[in-house]
Amino acid sequence: GAVVxxxxxxxxxxxxxxxxxxxxxxDFQATTMFWYRQFPKQSLMLMATSNEGSKATYEQGVExxxxxxxxxxxxxxxxxxxxxxxxxxxxxxCSARDNTDTQYxxxxxxxxxx
Amino acid sequence: KNQVxxxxxxxxxxxxxxxxxxxNYTVSPFSNLRWYKQDTGRGPVSLTIMTFSENTKSNGxxxxxxxxxxxxxxxxxxxSQLSDSASYICVVSxxxxxxxxxxxxxxGTRLAVHP
Numbered sequence: 001g002a003v004v005x006x007x008x009x010x011x012x013x014x015x016x017x018x019x020x021x022x023x024x025x026x027d028f029q030a031t032t033m034f035w036y037r038q039f040p041k042q043s044l045m046l047m048a049t050s051n052e053g054s055k056a057t058y059e060q061g062v063e064x065x066x067x068x069x070x071x072x073x074x075x076x077x078x079x080x081x082x083x084x085x086x087x088x089x090x091x092x093x094c095s096a097r098d099n100t101d102t103q104y105x106x107x108x109x110x111x112x113x114x
Numbered sequence: 115k116n117q118v119x120x121x122x123x124x125x126x127x128x129x130x131x132x133x134x135x136x137x138n139y140t141v142s143p144f145s146n147l148r149w150y151k152q153d154t155g156r157g158p159v160s161l162t163i164m165t166f167s168e169n170t171k172s173n174g175x176x177x178x179x180x181x182x183x184x185x186x187x188x189x190x191x192x193x194s195q196l197s198d199s200a201s202y203i204c205v206v207s208x209x210x211x212x213x214x215x216x217x218x219x220x221x222g223t224r225l226a227v228h229p
Contacts, residue, residue: 004157043203043219044158093157101215105150105157 002028004096006106013084014114020080021109023094029074030096034103035067038091050077084113116141118206118220126226131194135223137187137204145209149178149189152201152222161189161202194227201225 003026013019023033031052036044048069049057056069066088068080077096081088089112095103118139127133139147146165150158162171162178164187170179175192191198204220 006157041224043221045219046217091155095157103217105159107157108155110155 002026002096002098002102002104004094004104004106006092006094006109008109009107010110010112012112012114015085016083018080018082019084019111020078021092021094021111023077023079023096023106025075025096025098025104028096028098030077030098031074032097033071033077034095034097035069035077035079036093036095038093038108044093047079081111084111086113089113116206116208116218118204118218120202120204120220120223122223123221124224124226126228127194129194129196129227129229133191133194133225135189135191135202135204135225137189137220139185139187139204139206139218139220141185141206141208141218143209144182144185145207145215147178147180147187148205148207149176149187150203150205152203154200158203158205191225194225196227196229199225199227 005024007022033050035047038044047062050069050071052071058064071077093108094106097103121136148163149161152158161176164171164180166182177190180187201222201224203222206218207215209215
């Protein structure tokens with residue numbers, strides 16, 4: 001099956017710093033990628049839809065200026081958490097959609113803000 | 115409102131035993147239903163996918179069923195193994211205008227298999 005990677009898998013940062021997470025589709029091109037956040041013992045919550053070459057679409061309640069998304073190529077989307085605070089600590093998961101409208105999920109990135 | 119509800123919320127079984135997880139949904143228009151397995155600290159991995167016309171789908175020891183009339187699905191795990199300990203998420207795909215589907219996630223069932 002299709003493979004989606006994320007980097008880094010785990011990051012610890014100080015409050016006030018920015019963190020960038022990469023999501024790559026390794027063996028297919030994805031015009032659309034998705035970013036999810038997952039808190040402990042809860043299911044995935046869609047944050048935004050990332051479209052190659054255009055602005056991301058954010059879900060209600062998600063601050064676009066805090067969670068910057070860039071989808072510069074058909075295989076790479078990045079999520080930057082700006083001025084991170086402890087409440088941003090979470091598990092961030094991306095997915096990439098192929099041309100059969102199937103989403104493949106990445107392995108996730110554990111963000112801890114001290 | 116599009117919703118996916120799963121039960122039980124958590125489950126503990128002994129190794130070698132069978133179990134069945136439930137998923138009820140109110141999603142329209144329905145496109146397909148997937149069961150995912152999510153290990154702790156990992157992304158979800160697809161186990162099965164079923165469209166409206168499919169009643170059952172197997173993947174090794176995992177068997178999913180779908181009743182489109184009652185909008186219910188189940189995931190049956192046979193002869194459980196310790197490695198089956200994970201969260202199992204029911205995800206229903208809703209077909210919207212523009213040709214692309216939106217995923218509606220259940221909260222998941224946390225399964226623990228004990229020796």
